[in-house]
Amino acid sequence: MSERLFRIWRGTAAGGSFVEYRVDVDPGMVVLDVLHRIQARLANDLAIRWNCKAGKCGSCSMEINGRPRLACMTRMNQFGGAEMIAVQPMKTFPVVKDLVTDVSWNYEQNRRIPPFRPKPRPADGQYRMRQVDVDRVQEFRKCIECFLCQDVCHVLRDQSRKDAFVGPRLMIRLASLEMHPLDTEDRVPALREEFGSGLCNITRCCTEVCPEQIQITDNGIIPLKERVVDRYFDPLLGLVRKVFRRK
Amino acid sequence: MAEAARAGGHIIGFAATTRTDRWWVGPLLTVLGLGGFVVYATWAAFQGSHYYYGPYLSPFYSPLLFIDPNAPGAAPLGQAWFGTWPSWWPSFLPASPAFLILVFPGAFRATCYYYRKAYYRSFFGTPPGCAVGPLPRRRYRGETGLLIVQNLHRYALYFAIAFIFILYDDAFRAFFRDGQFGVGVGSVVLLINPTLLAGYTFGCHSWRHLVGGRLDCFSCDRSSALRHGIWKGVSILNVGHMQWAWASLFWVALSDVYVRLLSMGVLRDLSTWG
Structure with missing residues (x-):
């Protein structure tokens, strides 16, 4: 287990800002797992759209370190040990809340x-x-x-x-x-x-x-x-x- | 690079991004590679000399429509399709056979679907990278404005196919010096050149469409089944279109450099002719 720094955009269409979270990450986790852990332990009101956790429903689309990706298919071990991970909603669509956009x-x-x-x-x-x-x-x-x-x-x-x-x-x-x-x-x-x-x-x-x-x-x-x-x-x-x- | 945040925390402005990887390496290499080639090809075309070292002909100068036989390192007059250099040629331009033909392969590469991606990203910044802010413009029109000319790619392809046959003919001639068969490093260089160009040209997206892609049914009759087979073959080449594009671009420049250095007496060709 290791502690990682996440920087998640929080807000609505009216405005918002990045909020930092330090969270423990277990081996084998994907970004969506970590977001769920943050939601469970540090930010119960964090909005995330997700469903299958298997890369087949297309729900958890977001931008991770600036790249459009599925959170459930982005493994944590691809990031450097000390690398901060920035998570944002998709840019092209209007923000509903936090990481959820209106598609x-x-x-x-x-x-x-x-x-x-x-x-x-x-x-x-x-x-x-x-x-x-x-x-x-x-x-x-x-x-x-x-x-x-x-x-x-x-x-x-x-x-x-x-x-x-x-x-x-x-x-x-x-x-x-x-x-x-x-x-x-x-x-x-x-x-x-x-x-x-x-x-x-x-x-x-x-x-x-x-x-x-x-x-x-x-x-x-x-x-x-x-x-x-x-x-x-x-x-x-x-x-x-x-x-x-x-x- | 003025940047401002907006909903979602996305920054806007040219090259603005929250990407943390080295996204700029690809466009930078393209600028260096493609820019370097254009600079060299332009310089070589302006020379009008040292493009021939019997029996090797630089691909930048093939086919030889007219020849100025007085130029140093020029091909013998008998190699010209239409004879000696025309008197109507403007005096401010050097008498270079390359000027008459480079527009055709140039047009093929300039309108190529792969190169479009490469130079839109690296030279025009539309966008410079994926999820990276593009150069600001008043109203983006893509390939509907001036760039509508890109739709003529298949016509450039027709000329490019003709050039492959011409360059294979040059390669064939490169194995005969004074009527005697032999092999030199130049022969091999000039044989690889049209082979790479063929790999690039016959993997072209327009070609893939014309040979079979335009059909909706591959099994409806005998001709469509045959076209499906060709389409599958072209699709294999098409997967590596970028690699073929760069390999053939590099090799055509290398071929010119090699012939030029031989003609200038800087290099000596290793060959069976002695």
Whole structure:
């Protein structure tokens, strides 16, 4: 057991400050365990959102020493023995209290996305998909909606362009629908105009923070940007579409 | 670097962060590596000389569209695609064949999805690091304003693919001196160069999209199954796109340095030609 210094931001949207706590840490603990110990012993009113403690519910997103992370997946032994650990709420979303933020904006964006519209059923009434077609969209279904990618995305975090860009999480949702072999909805115009694919400058921070290791930029956002290029910026493909009257 | 705290205790301003790790190392290395390459490539292009040491041709000067045969270390006139240096060339610019071709590989790298990340972070500070304050700007427009030109990356790719074949042809010629087959250090250097470039070019995100990524169904017919196989191969290269990008960038500069030093008489090529 060793004593560690935690510096936790306490407050509400109206204001707050960092408060320091000295707490005993046992081997094998993660940051969320230590926050629970502080809550139990030193600050009963400390607000933390958490649920599964296994990196699968996406609830305990916060910023630990400045990096967006899941508190339940951040092991204490990765910090130096004398290192102070600063814990803050996510920057991109409004603070509710202490480490809890209001992430409802993400759900509002999700509602704007045109839903899955499947092809008509074949004569036997059974849809069939081969594994190779399932694999690609399956990666996107791993998302646990922790919104760390939304938090770290500088377009939302620092450039205040929530009005024009839905962020990486919703781009991944769009990719899961747009690349689905049974889907017939055309979301490419909305990708460019409403969801702001051009605002992303692919600095890949979203991929770096994803706890599910989804290749958000390489497999989601860039392929979507390329589909926008197909439709709007490629004169040769435009000519082919005109000649063959394709979408 | 004016900093002010706001709800959540986050500080705002350029490079403002509560990160405690050395996040600035990556952008700094990029500035040094990419900046160093651009400075060297510009200098080498301005020289217009010492780019040939039979049978080695510097990749910065290939293909040779026109040649000024009077320049020191110039290739023989027979190597030019269109003959002697044109009279209409502005006199304030040196007669350098590199000026006529470097725009194509330059455009490919400048619009590359990997390099965009690298220079947006390290040169433009948008942002300099993850969860690090960006350079302040009035209204961020990403790649919808002037940078909309990035969408032409696939056209730069088409030229880049052509350059691979040209550089492999140069590598093939590098094994023949005065019609006699042989191997020199330069032959190997010039063979590795297009190989690294091919690894970089054929792992390109736009290429990955064009060969198969644009399909929604990989199993719907024979052609889509074939394209899925190609897409999988390209995806393997794409995973290491950054490593290919840096290795090929370094090697193309090294190839020029090597040929230049041979041509200037500073180095002696080890070869089977004696």
